[in-house]
Amino acid sequence: DTGVSQDPRHKITKRGQNVTFRCDPISEHNRLYWYRQTLGQGPEFLTYFQNEAQLEKSRLLSDRFSAERPKGSFSTLEIQRTEQGDSAMYLCASSSQGQGKRTFGSGTRLTVV
Amino acid sequence: QQQVKQSPQSLIVQKGGISIINCAYENTAFDYFPWYQQFPGKGPALLIAIRPDVSEKKEGRFTISFNKSAKQFSLHIMDSQPGDSATYFCAANGGNTGKLIFGQGTTLQVKP
Numbered sequence: 001d002t003g004v005s006q007d008p009r010h011k012i013t014k015r016g017q018n019v020t021f022r023c024d025p026i027s028e029h030n031r032l033y034w035y036r037q038t039l040g041q042g043p044e045f046l047t048y049f050q051n052e053a054q055l056e057k058s059r060l061l062s063d064r065f066s067a068e069r070p071k072g073s074f075s076t077l078e079i080q081r082t083e084q085g086d087s088a089m090y091l092c093a094s095s096s097q098g099q100g101k102r103t104f105g106s107g108t109r110l111t112v113v
Numbered sequence: 114q115q116q117v118k119q120s121p122q123s124l125i126v127q128k129g130g131i132s133i134i135n136c137a138y139e140n141t142a143f144d145y146f147p148w149y150q151q152f153p154g155k156g157p158a159l160l161i162a163i164r165p166d167v168s169e170k171k172e173g174r175f176t177i178s179f180n181k182s183a184k185q186f187s188l189h190i191m192d193s194q195p196g197d198s199a200t201y202f203c204a205a206n207g208g209n210t211g212k213l214i215f216g217q218g219t220t221l222q223v224k225p
Binding site: 004031033040041042043044045048050055056058091093100101102103104105106107 | 119155202204210218
């Protein structure tokens with residue numbers, strides 16, 4: 001069990017650019033979640049997958065955001081035409097179906113300048 | 114109805130003291146209530162969790178007290194240590210959703 005891995009750890013991008021983050025969950029976990037956390041706030045749910053199916057999306061996930069989990073293993077989160085308000089920590093978590101415990105990665109900190 | 118309200122926002126406790134953090138929820142469909150601990154630059158890590166069929170759960174120095182009728186739950190950290198200094202989040206989940214709703218967080222500082 002190597003934990004949940006996220007890449008990159010930090011990303012600085014110019015406003016208007018596209019960015020993509022990757023998450024590798026714990027291998028036996030079939031559920032994968034994306035959260036966004038801003039300074040001084042709790043994580044906010046964005047979306048989650050069960051295997052390769054995206055089962056739920058938050059209203060926070062605008063048209064500029066898209067997430068995929070093509071083979072039910074790793075996942076990517078893409079933000080198109082980044083805005084300064086997108087600056088945040090993007091957290092990935094995974095769990096087994098039927099288990100409440102989510103294991104979080106260390107996150108990708110995005111700064112839009 | 115989807116919110117989880119957490120208090121206090123910050124807490125300072127002397128080493129050896131008891132730290133108490135409270136949370137309240139509205140949605141009666143919630144059936145899983147975890148507490149997470151987060152250090153700067155790290156993701157949240159699960160501390161302890163409870164389901165509403167019990168009123169208390171204890172793991173080491175950490176205890177969750179759960180009051181279903183009041184829709185409130187709290188985290189008690191006994192014999193608080195400087196290494197416990199971190200941000201703590203309560204959360205709630207339930208029904209057929211994968212959405213874990215987090216409170217706003219409590220920053221705990223344990224003074225030596």
